[in-house]
Amino acid sequence: MPELPEVERVRLSLAHRLLGQRIASVTLHRPDIVTGDRSDAALLANQTVTDIRRHGKQLAILSNTGRCLCIHLGMTGSLCYHAPTSNTPVNHRHVIWTLDSGDRFEFRDPRRFGGIWTFNTFDTLTQHRWSTLGPDALNITLTQPNTTATLAHALQQTSRPIKSALLDQSIVAGLGNIYVDELLFLCRVHPLTPAHRLRPDLLPLLIHHMQALLARAIDAGGSTLRDYVDAEGHSGGFQNSHQVYGRAGSPCLTCATPLRSKALQGRTTVWCPNCQPKRPSHQGPPPAGSSTM
DNA sequence: CTGGTCTCCTGATCGC
DNA sequence: TGCGATCAGGAGACCA
Numbered sequence: 001m002p003e004l005p006e007v008e009r010v011r012l013s014l015a016h017r018l019l020g021q022r023i024a025s026v027t028l029h030r031p032d033i034v035t036g037d038r039s040d041a042a043l044l045a046n047q048t049v050t051d052i053r054r055h056g057k058q059l060a061i062l063s064n065t066g067r068c069l070c071i072h073l074g075m076t077g078s079l080c081y082h083a084p085t086s087n088t089p090v091n092h093r094h095v096i097w098t099l100d101s102g103d104r105f106e107f108r109d110p111r112r113f114g115g116i117w118t119f120n121t122f123d124t125l126t127q128h129r130w131s132t133l134g135p136d137a138l139n140i141t142l143t144q145p146n147t148t149a150t151l152a153h154a155l156q157q158t159s160r161p162i163k164s165a166l167l168d169q170s171i172v173a174g175l176g177n178i179y180v181d182e183l184l185f186l187c188r189v190h191p192l193t194p195a196h197r198l199r200p201d202l203l204p205l206l207i208h209h210m211q212a213l214l215a216r217a218i219d220a221g222g223s224t225l226r227d228y229v230d231a232e233g234h235s236g237g238f239q240n241s242h243q244v245y246g247r248a249g250s251p252c253l254t255c256a257t258p259l260r261s262k263a264l265q266g267r268t269t270v271w272c273p274n275c276q277p278k279r280p281s282h283q284g285p286p287p288a289g290s291s292t293m
Numbered sequence: 294c295t296g297g298t299c300t301c302c303t304g305a306t307c308g309c
Numbered sequence: 310t311g312c313g314a315t316c317a318g319g320a321g322a323c324c325a
Contacts, residue, residue: 002318075317111303176319225317267318
Protein backbone atom coordinates (compact mmCIF):
# COMPACT_ATOMS: atom_id res chain seq x y z
CA MET A 1 0.00 0.00 0.00
CA PRO A 2 2.41 2.60 1.03
CA GLU A 3 4.21 4.55 -1.64
CA LEU A 4 6.21 7.70 -1.00
CA PRO A 5 3.34 10.00 0.06
CA GLU A 6 1.96 7.43 2.51
CA VAL A 7 5.38 6.68 3.97
CA GLU A 8 6.05 10.40 4.32
CA ARG A 9 2.78 10.80 6.23
CA VAL A 10 3.83 7.95 8.52
CA ARG A 11 7.20 9.64 9.01
CA LEU A 12 5.64 12.99 9.90
CA SER A 13 3.03 11.56 12.22
CA LEU A 14 5.50 9.23 13.91
CA ALA A 15 8.05 12.00 14.35
CA HIS A 16 5.39 14.16 15.94
CA ARG A 17 4.87 11.52 18.62
CA LEU A 18 8.28 9.94 18.93
CA LEU A 19 11.06 12.51 18.72
CA GLY A 20 12.75 12.90 22.07
CA GLN A 21 10.89 9.95 23.57
CA ARG A 22 12.79 7.15 25.26
CA ILE A 23 12.02 3.54 24.43
CA ALA A 24 11.68 1.51 27.62
CA SER A 25 11.30 -1.93 26.11
CA VAL A 26 10.81 -3.85 22.91
CA THR A 27 8.77 -7.00 22.32
CA LEU A 28 9.62 -8.97 19.22
CA HIS A 29 6.79 -11.35 18.35
CA ARG A 30 8.13 -12.46 14.99
CA PRO A 31 11.91 -12.52 14.88
CA ASP A 32 11.96 -13.51 11.22
CA ILE A 33 10.79 -10.09 10.11
CA VAL A 34 13.98 -8.55 11.49
CA THR A 35 17.19 -8.85 9.48
CA GLY A 36 20.49 -8.35 11.27
CA ASP A 37 21.09 -8.05 15.00
CA ARG A 38 17.82 -8.82 16.82
CA SER A 39 18.96 -7.87 20.29
CA ASP A 40 16.97 -5.40 22.40
CA ALA A 41 19.75 -2.85 21.93
CA ALA A 42 19.68 -3.23 18.15
CA LEU A 43 15.92 -2.64 18.31
CA LEU A 44 16.58 0.60 20.22
CA ALA A 45 15.53 -0.47 23.73
CA ASN A 46 16.68 2.02 26.39
CA GLN A 47 17.42 4.60 23.73
CA THR A 48 15.94 7.96 22.80
CA VAL A 49 14.57 8.59 19.31
CA THR A 50 16.48 11.50 17.78
CA ASP A 51 15.38 11.50 14.15
CA ILE A 52 13.12 9.78 11.65
CA ARG A 53 14.16 9.86 8.03
CA ARG A 54 12.86 8.51 4.75
CA HIS A 55 14.31 7.53 1.42
CA GLY A 56 11.80 6.45 -1.16
CA LYS A 57 9.41 4.06 0.58
CA GLN A 58 11.76 3.21 3.45
CA LEU A 59 11.97 4.75 6.90
CA ALA A 60 14.88 5.04 9.29
CA ILE A 61 14.45 5.56 13.03
CA LEU A 62 17.63 6.92 14.63
CA SER A 63 18.54 6.85 18.32
CA ASN A 64 20.85 8.82 20.57
CA THR A 65 23.38 5.97 20.47
CA GLY A 66 23.72 6.33 16.71
CA ARG A 67 21.97 3.03 16.03
CA CYS A 68 19.17 2.93 13.54
CA LEU A 69 16.27 0.81 12.35
CA CYS A 70 15.29 0.67 8.72
CA ILE A 71 11.60 -0.12 8.28
CA HIS A 72 10.01 -1.08 5.00
CA LEU A 73 6.21 -1.32 5.11
CA GLY A 74 5.80 -3.49 2.01
CA MET A 75 2.20 -3.82 0.87
CA THR A 76 0.33 -4.03 4.15
CA GLY A 77 2.74 -2.82 6.81
CA SER A 78 1.82 -0.09 9.26
CA LEU A 79 3.46 1.72 12.13
CA CYS A 80 0.86 2.85 14.62
CA TYR A 81 1.17 4.86 17.78
CA HIS A 82 -1.13 4.03 20.68
CA ALA A 83 -1.93 5.33 24.10
CA PRO A 84 -1.74 2.67 26.84
CA THR A 85 -5.49 2.21 27.01
CA SER A 86 -6.30 1.98 23.34
CA ASN A 87 -7.53 -1.34 22.10
CA THR A 88 -6.37 -2.01 18.61
CA PRO A 89 -6.06 -5.10 16.43
CA VAL A 90 -3.76 -7.52 18.20
CA ASN A 91 -3.11 -9.87 15.31
CA HIS A 92 -0.09 -9.47 13.06
CA ARG A 93 1.67 -7.21 15.55
CA HIS A 94 5.26 -8.27 14.95
CA VAL A 95 7.12 -5.70 17.05
CA ILE A 96 5.91 -3.51 19.90
CA TRP A 97 7.99 -0.67 21.32
CA THR A 98 6.89 0.66 24.72
CA LEU A 99 7.98 4.16 25.70
CA ASP A 100 8.80 5.48 29.16
CA SER A 101 5.43 7.25 29.05
CA GLY A 102 3.63 3.94 28.64
CA ASP A 103 2.58 4.80 25.11
CA ARG A 104 3.67 2.35 22.47
CA PHE A 105 4.11 2.05 18.75
CA GLU A 106 3.70 -1.13 16.83
CA PHE A 107 4.75 -2.62 13.54
CA ARG A 108 1.87 -4.62 12.04
CA ASP A 109 2.07 -6.36 8.70
CA PRO A 110 -0.50 -9.02 7.82
CA ARG A 111 1.10 -10.09 4.56
CA ARG A 112 4.62 -9.76 5.89
CA PHE A 113 6.05 -8.32 2.70
CA GLY A 114 7.61 -5.61 4.83
CA GLY A 115 10.45 -5.93 7.27
CA ILE A 116 12.93 -4.32 9.64
CA TRP A 117 16.71 -4.09 9.25
CA THR A 118 18.99 -3.12 12.13
CA PHE A 119 22.19 -1.12 11.73
CA ASN A 120 24.84 0.16 14.10
CA THR A 121 24.89 3.51 12.36
CA PHE A 122 22.78 5.47 9.92
CA ASP A 123 25.81 5.68 7.63
CA THR A 124 25.92 1.90 7.42
CA LEU A 125 22.32 1.91 6.28
CA THR A 126 22.91 4.55 3.62
CA GLN A 127 26.13 2.90 2.43
CA HIS A 128 24.58 -0.54 2.13
CA ARG A 129 20.85 -1.04 1.99
CA TRP A 130 20.04 2.41 0.66
CA SER A 131 22.98 2.63 -1.71
CA THR A 132 21.07 0.67 -4.34
CA LEU A 133 18.19 3.14 -4.37
CA GLY A 134 17.94 5.91 -6.91
CA PRO A 135 17.37 9.50 -5.83
CA ASP A 136 14.34 10.08 -3.66
CA ALA A 137 11.45 11.16 -5.87
CA LEU A 138 10.87 14.27 -3.75
CA ASN A 139 14.50 15.32 -4.13
CA ILE A 140 14.47 15.36 -7.92
CA THR A 141 13.80 18.97 -8.74
CA LEU A 142 14.36 21.26 -11.66
CA THR A 143 16.23 23.62 -9.36
CA GLN A 144 18.83 20.92 -8.76
CA PRO A 145 20.07 20.17 -12.27
CA ASN A 146 22.22 17.27 -11.10
CA THR A 147 19.17 15.34 -9.87
CA THR A 148 17.42 15.98 -13.16
CA ALA A 149 20.48 14.84 -15.09
CA THR A 150 20.74 11.66 -13.02
CA LEU A 151 17.18 10.71 -13.84
CA ALA A 152 17.57 11.67 -17.49
CA HIS A 153 20.66 9.52 -17.76
CA ALA A 154 19.00 6.52 -16.11
CA LEU A 155 16.01 6.74 -18.43
CA GLN A 156 18.20 7.06 -21.51
CA GLN A 157 20.02 3.87 -20.54
CA THR A 158 17.05 1.55 -20.89
CA SER A 159 14.56 0.47 -23.49
CA ARG A 160 12.12 -0.82 -20.87
CA PRO A 161 8.64 0.70 -20.85
CA ILE A 162 8.62 4.00 -18.99
CA LYS A 163 6.18 2.52 -16.49
CA SER A 164 8.62 -0.27 -15.58
CA ALA A 165 11.51 2.17 -15.34
CA LEU A 166 9.64 4.51 -13.00
CA LEU A 167 8.62 1.57 -10.78
CA ASP A 168 12.29 0.57 -10.51
CA GLN A 169 13.49 1.85 -7.13
CA SER A 170 17.08 1.97 -8.35
CA ILE A 171 16.11 4.58 -10.93
CA VAL A 172 13.88 6.71 -8.75
CA ALA A 173 12.91 5.82 -5.19
CA GLY A 174 9.39 6.24 -3.93
CA LEU A 175 7.00 5.72 -6.82
CA GLY A 176 4.68 2.70 -6.84
CA ASN A 177 1.92 1.42 -9.03
CA ILE A 178 -0.63 4.10 -8.16
CA TYR A 179 1.54 7.15 -8.55
CA VAL A 180 3.31 5.98 -11.70
CA ASP A 181 -0.03 5.54 -13.47
CA GLU A 182 -1.19 8.93 -12.22
CA LEU A 183 2.07 10.58 -13.24
CA LEU A 184 2.07 9.17 -16.77
CA PHE A 185 -1.51 10.36 -17.21
CA LEU A 186 -0.57 13.87 -16.12
CA CYS A 187 2.34 13.82 -18.59
CA ARG A 188 0.17 12.34 -21.37
CA VAL A 189 2.74 9.61 -21.88
CA HIS A 190 1.75 6.07 -22.86
CA PRO A 191 2.97 3.61 -20.19
CA LEU A 192 4.59 1.33 -22.78
CA THR A 193 6.73 4.10 -24.27
CA PRO A 194 10.35 2.90 -24.21
CA ALA A 195 12.13 4.96 -21.56
CA HIS A 196 14.93 6.00 -23.90
CA ARG A 197 12.38 7.17 -26.46
CA LEU A 198 10.94 9.70 -24.05
CA ARG A 199 11.63 13.05 -25.62
CA PRO A 200 14.26 14.98 -23.65
CA ASP A 201 12.07 18.05 -23.46
CA LEU A 202 9.40 15.97 -21.72
CA LEU A 203 11.67 15.39 -18.74
CA PRO A 204 11.08 18.79 -17.12
CA LEU A 205 7.34 18.15 -17.50
CA LEU A 206 7.71 14.73 -15.90
CA ILE A 207 9.63 16.16 -12.96
CA HIS A 208 7.24 19.05 -12.57
CA HIS A 209 4.22 16.74 -12.46
CA MET A 210 6.00 14.28 -10.17
CA GLN A 211 6.66 16.99 -7.60
CA ALA A 212 3.16 18.42 -7.86
CA LEU A 213 1.51 15.01 -7.68
CA LEU A 214 3.50 13.84 -4.67
CA ALA A 215 3.04 17.17 -2.89
CA ARG A 216 -0.72 17.08 -3.40
CA ALA A 217 -0.88 13.46 -2.26
CA ILE A 218 1.09 14.21 0.90
CA ASP A 219 -1.12 17.23 1.62
CA ALA A 220 -4.18 15.03 1.22
CA GLY A 221 -2.79 12.48 3.68
CA GLY A 222 -1.84 9.89 1.07
CA SER A 223 -4.07 7.36 -0.66
CA THR A 224 -6.08 4.87 1.37
CA LEU A 225 -7.28 2.02 -0.83
CA ARG A 226 -7.97 -0.53 1.82
CA ASP A 227 -6.32 -0.12 5.15
CA TYR A 228 -3.56 2.45 4.97
CA VAL A 229 -3.45 4.79 7.97
CA ASP A 230 -0.69 7.00 9.29
CA ALA A 231 0.95 6.52 12.69
CA GLU A 232 -1.98 8.23 14.38
CA GLY A 233 -4.60 6.16 12.63
CA HIS A 234 -5.70 8.77 10.09
CA SER A 235 -6.79 7.61 6.62
CA GLY A 236 -5.67 9.41 3.49
CA GLY A 237 -7.92 11.31 1.12
CA PHE A 238 -5.97 11.34 -2.10
CA GLN A 239 -7.68 8.23 -3.48
CA ASN A 240 -10.57 10.55 -4.31
CA SER A 241 -8.29 12.52 -6.60
CA HIS A 242 -6.98 9.60 -8.65
CA GLN A 243 -7.46 10.23 -12.35
CA VAL A 244 -6.74 6.75 -13.68
CA TYR A 245 -5.68 4.31 -10.95
CA GLY A 246 -8.57 1.97 -10.14
CA ARG A 247 -10.74 3.45 -12.89
CA ALA A 248 -10.21 0.97 -15.73
CA GLY A 249 -13.24 0.98 -18.05
CA SER A 250 -14.53 4.25 -16.63
CA PRO A 251 -14.55 7.41 -18.74
CA CYS A 252 -11.40 9.50 -18.75
CA LEU A 253 -12.01 12.57 -16.61
CA THR A 254 -10.49 14.71 -19.34
CA CYS A 255 -11.96 13.35 -22.57
CA ALA A 256 -14.50 10.67 -21.53
CA THR A 257 -12.75 7.93 -23.50
CA PRO A 258 -13.01 4.62 -21.58
CA LEU A 259 -9.76 4.01 -19.72
CA ARG A 260 -7.82 0.93 -20.73
CA SER A 261 -5.92 -1.47 -18.53
CA LYS A 262 -3.31 -4.16 -19.01
CA ALA A 263 -0.98 -6.12 -16.78
CA LEU A 264 2.60 -4.92 -17.09
CA GLN A 265 5.24 -6.57 -14.96
CA GLY A 266 2.37 -8.18 -13.15
CA ARG A 267 1.01 -4.80 -12.12
CA THR A 268 -2.32 -3.49 -13.30
CA THR A 269 -1.68 -0.49 -15.49
CA VAL A 270 -4.41 1.98 -16.39
CA TRP A 271 -4.23 4.72 -19.02
CA CYS A 272 -6.33 6.78 -21.37
CA PRO A 273 -5.76 5.67 -24.97
CA ASN A 274 -6.76 9.11 -26.21
CA CYS A 275 -4.85 11.37 -23.80
CA GLN A 276 -1.89 9.00 -23.71
CA PRO A 277 -1.56 7.73 -27.28
CA LYS A 278 1.36 5.56 -28.30
CA ARG A 279 2.68 8.52 -30.25
CA PRO A 280 1.48 11.64 -28.47
CA SER A 281 1.42 14.70 -30.68
CA HIS A 282 3.86 16.43 -28.39
CA GLN A 283 6.36 13.64 -28.94
CA GLY A 284 6.82 14.75 -32.51
CA PRO A 285 9.60 17.10 -33.54
CA PRO A 286 9.94 20.00 -31.11
CA PRO A 287 8.78 23.42 -32.22
CA ALA A 288 11.59 25.48 -33.69
CA GLY A 289 13.54 27.27 -31.03
CA SER A 290 12.36 25.11 -28.15
CA SER A 291 15.04 24.10 -25.72
CA THR A 292 16.30 20.56 -25.39
CA MET A 293 18.06 19.05 -22.43
C1' DC B 294 19.01 -6.87 -20.85
C1' DT B 295 14.16 -7.88 -21.24
C1' DG B 296 9.39 -9.15 -19.93
C1' DG B 297 6.69 -12.68 -17.99
C1' DT B 298 5.88 -15.60 -14.18
C1' DC B 299 6.24 -17.07 -9.65
C1' DT B 300 7.10 -16.38 -4.87
C1' DC B 301 6.81 -14.57 -0.13
C1' DC B 302 1.72 -13.96 2.87
C1' DT B 303 -3.20 -12.66 4.43
C1' DG B 304 -7.62 -10.88 3.68
C1' DA B 305 -11.40 -8.63 1.17
C1' DT B 306 -14.61 -9.33 -2.31
C1' DC B 307 -17.38 -11.52 -5.77
C1' DG B 308 -19.97 -15.10 -8.11
C1' DC B 309 -22.11 -19.37 -7.53
C1' DT C 310 -23.83 -19.32 4.93
C1' DG C 311 -20.13 -21.38 2.66
C1' DC C 312 -16.58 -22.04 -0.81
C1' DG C 313 -13.34 -21.32 -4.25
C1' DA C 314 -11.38 -18.07 -7.48
C1' DT C 315 -9.48 -13.67 -7.97
C1' DC C 316 -7.11 -9.67 -6.84
C1' DA C 317 -4.23 -6.27 -3.94
C1' DG C 318 -0.23 -0.70 -2.75
C1' DG C 319 6.21 -4.24 -2.91
C1' DA C 320 10.07 -6.51 -4.49
C1' DG C 321 13.32 -10.14 -5.49
C1' DA C 322 14.35 -14.64 -7.91
C1' DC C 323 14.12 -17.24 -11.86
C1' DC C 324 13.47 -18.53 -16.70
C1' DA C 325 13.29 -18.08 -21.66
